[in-house]
Amino acid sequence: MRPLLTAAFLAATTGPVFATDTLEALGEALFFDVNLSKNRTQSCATCHDPEVGFVDPRETEAGRAVSLGDDGESLGDRTAPTAAYAMFTPSFEQLDKTAWRGGMFWDGRAAGLAGQAGGPPLNPIEMGMPDKASVVARLAENDAYVASFKALFGDAIWDDDTAAYDAMTQAIAAFERTPFFAPFDSKYDRFLRGEVDLSPQEELGRVLFTSEQFTNCNLCHQLRMSPIAQDEPFTNYEYHNIGTPVNKAVRAANGVKGPDLGLLANPDVDTASAGGRFKVPTLRNVAVTGPYMHNGVFEDLRTVVLFYNKYNTLDKARQINPETNKPWAMPEIPQNLAVDELTHGPALDDKRVDALVAFMKTLTDQRYEHLLED
Template sequence: MNMLAKWQQALIALLLWTSLAGCGSKTSPDPLSPEAALGKLIYFDASLSASGGQSCASCHQPAFGHAQPNDLPAQPGGSHLQEKGQRTSPSLRYLAYNTPFEVDAEGKAKGGFFWDGRAQTLAEQAKQPFLGKVEMANPDVPSVIAKLAVTPYSAQFKKVFGSDILSRPEAAFEQMAMALQKFQLEDRSFRPFSSRFDQYLAGTIKLTPAEMRGLDLFKNAEKGNCAACHTAEKDQAGLPPLFTDFSYDNLGIPRNLALKHNQDPSYFDLGLCAKTPEDKRSQSAWCGAFKVPSLRNAAVRQAFFHNGQFKSLREVLVFYVQRDTHPEKWYPQSADGRIDKFNDLPLVYKNNVNVEEVPYERKKGQTPALDEAEIEDVLAFLRTLTDADLKPTQ
């Protein structure tokens, strides 16, 4: 981790921890700093895109947990909103607690932003869509700043960042990104901790019997084993569980032919190993691994995993426990009659798929780790992770 990333992360930690007390309990939002207030204006401003029709909020809508509002595997973008990306739009909620990409002493990858960890900070993550060909599609930084210069808030931008800031496009772009980062850090809608599960942790409500059974199954290392990656306990400082450890896993998700890129049989989205910094691309064991998302507000989502292959939370749970016991449900049959398991990976990387941890350690024909009734109980628990301003759709 470079010194700039360390400094930014220390600042983020300070901002978050100084405001954590009482999180989710206030009836009115805290006032935003001038920088964060500009970040909010930028976040919702579609005029900053080449199409004039896409903002940050288009793919990360507050009403959907700051995630995509539909079941598409990738959101439309480009200069005429006719281009298709290759991945779903993950939620931005609770992402402020993420850390820059790093590899621990055991060689485990953790942190980083986007599905593949290619950005080190929220600010770095915020910059990339403005220039993405299948996203906001601006050709270069000066074109972004030219659009910013004619917004109703351009004078406010100059007041905060300097009267000459718009004449220095690269510097202005950096300040745009930092403003977006500050907005996400300061606005508590990105981390409300207001779900029924948070109320349960605070001792103000009780969960139903089905929800409690689901919680037990979720944490049981011999059953759901979900908490192995989707942490379900408070941390040492008392932060409520984020339901992710920000690590990466290769689950062998089936290929989604609805994605334009996947129409080419030679194309494979290799995730972490293809998008991490150059000195880490030699880690072939990471090929096919993607970021473990938070399960907070998972019951609001309509498309799951990096490629949007699954459309319901129930289908996701069934896949988890039946991927190996009933592979014919998820993968196509090859010409020789065999099931083409893990068909969204080249043959050389299929051994990277997690087949050791519960519930993936089972073989074809064996009993799945969870039965139908247990799946319903886990679903009941997952719905308790929905923030109070949202409504479960699953």
């Protein structure tokens, strides 16, 4: 499933050194290079594995909710979001006093794909490199990189560590903008092109999902007539507090104390109403990229639908988390809940819950369809 590395990089390991002729090919090599982490065990692809929808499939002490660091011990506090379709994320901006959109990571703190690519290598609980100079020194160990950086950025690129580091992030971003990350070939896309039919259950889910009369899904996960993407990315990239509870298993494993402030942890945001808000994720490949929410607190996609549905029903049975058989836990940050969005639409019966799940399964890229449960 990984794209073929250019002949230049393959030849560089056994024969004469050649420079790649494209930024995308250089970025591909960098994306899979474990030598850019402190202990040479972790690459971008480790936490964004293209075999499983560009998320982290590794089991840890906290399950698959968060990622294990290069040191083999550190655990993060948020799940690694998919890198698929991330190219369409707009720049971070504040829309008004209580609304924000865009930016990378769950809190929008990085600007664009290149900004995101520059974060993990220097994060002490991720790839663990001490500084940019150390990363550049690792790059310089590879003669193919040296030749490629010179060919693509000029001979002087190696004279400035910051410039070389930024060049690395630009190359990774260029690779992440290729169709390998956004094929738009799911069953839903093929349905739109008239190539396949949806099942009756999937069609019911599609109707429910796209109608504000029946659900609140499309308030945040549908972006028609998008200026960002010609096709539907299934997110409006805004920030909301939906009342996600603490993942106690993660906190028991990583020892983190205190609430995750979400958007308020973004250094460019200092408004109290930002607390507890997280960026709306794409629903592309959602059925194969669990666990769910920013902290991986829910294992099953159906649980997520039921979690939203609890805001719209007084049925006592719907106030029970099916994964714990206990009442839904309280929000980690109870302030700033997106009440209007969460309470929009009627309660859903099991038939409609299952239909929504069936429809979201149709958003799975064709190469991941084998991962879907029967």
